[in-house]
Amino acid sequence: ADIRKLEQILAESESETSSMKLLELDQTFHVALSDIARNPLLSDLIRIVGDWAGASRRLGFQGGKRKEASLHGHWQIVDALRAGQPALAENAMREHISGIQELIAPKADHSPGNN
Numbered sequence: 586a587d588i589r590k591l592e593q594i595l596a597e598s599e600s601e602t603s604s605m606k607l608l609e610l611d612q613t614f615h616v617a618l619s620d621i622a623r624n625p626l627l628s629d630l631i632r633i634v635g636d637w638a639g640a641s642r643r644l645g646f647q648g649g650k651r652k653e654a655s656l657h658g659h660w661q662i663v664d665a666l667r668a669g670q671p672a673l674a675e676n677a678m679r680e681h682i683s684g685i686q687e688l689i690a691p692k693a694d695h696s697p698g699n700n
Contacts, residue, residue: 587621
């Protein structure tokens with residue numbers, strides 16, 4: 586039932602065009618995912634960080650590239666959970682966070698010849 590809830594959130598997100606609704610669904614996904622862990626501290630932290638970072642997430646959630654990357658990462662996490670592979674789910678979460686971070690704040694290329 587928990588994984589089914591995540592799948593429903595993602596299915597709704599795929600067809601959603603409103604950036605504000607997408608942001609709401611994204612936050613709902615993160616809260617539902619943290620609730621699956623049955624760790625009240627983690628769930629509270631996700632809710633607090635979601636509220637605190639709301640403004641920056643609104644700015645960063647614009648554009649189809651962000652939506653595509655976010656959904657791709659979320660589906661990888663759900664697929665790993667459905668397969669009963671917690672280590673794969675953890676890796677998918679790390680990759681998702683890194684990928685979204687790179688979209689929001691790309692690292693500068695400081696290699697020779699790139700100023």
